[in-house]
Amino acid sequence: GQNIDQPTEMTATEGAIVQINCTYQTSGFNGLFWYQQHAGEAPTFLSYNVLDGLEEKGRFSSFLSRSKGYSYLLLKELQMKDSASYLCAVVDSNYQLIWGAGTKLIIKP
């Protein structure tokens, strides 16, 4: 079967750095998305990776290793507003999106 694994919950301190991991086992791979979802709100797009390596976008970076079936989202200089759930999703060989259950990130002052 197809599977996306993310930690259920993480806690970090304001101003620090946190890395949210996502591992996947899917039938094929056509890219990986990260979305952010604040409580009670719509998910919003953060990043899309299809090639190996790190892509940086301001305080957020996303890394992909296709050979390891692994991605991470790196958040720097954490702010209270970064408290949210982070959803990992993979596009499989049938071009369908497979979603992880999400990681709830709690930022403490």
Add this chain to the structure above:
Amino acid sequence: DVKVTQSSRYLVKRTGEKVFLECVQDMDHENMFWYRQDPGLGLRLIYFSYDVKMKEKGDIPEGYSVSREKKERFSLILESASTNQTSMYLCASSLWTQTNTGELFFGEGSRLTVL
């Protein structure tokens, strides 16, 4: 600003009632999707549509139907609501790409409670 609007944020219905969830997007997107989101589970695709009057089953279509009469509107219908359909329903849209790698734009969700 791009927008996906879902008609109701909160609904409470009784078992057996017919429920309509409406979704409208103003971005001229070809693709529209209905997901449900439950605690501890990833988003699960109910139905999607790549064009007007076109619909495809997702992973969990049982108990649901959809309608897309106009490009901007995608409706989810629960013919006879059951308690196990209590959930958060998310509508999304995206531009069509051959590899389905377009960014999804989500509505704010409709939280349905079936008593």
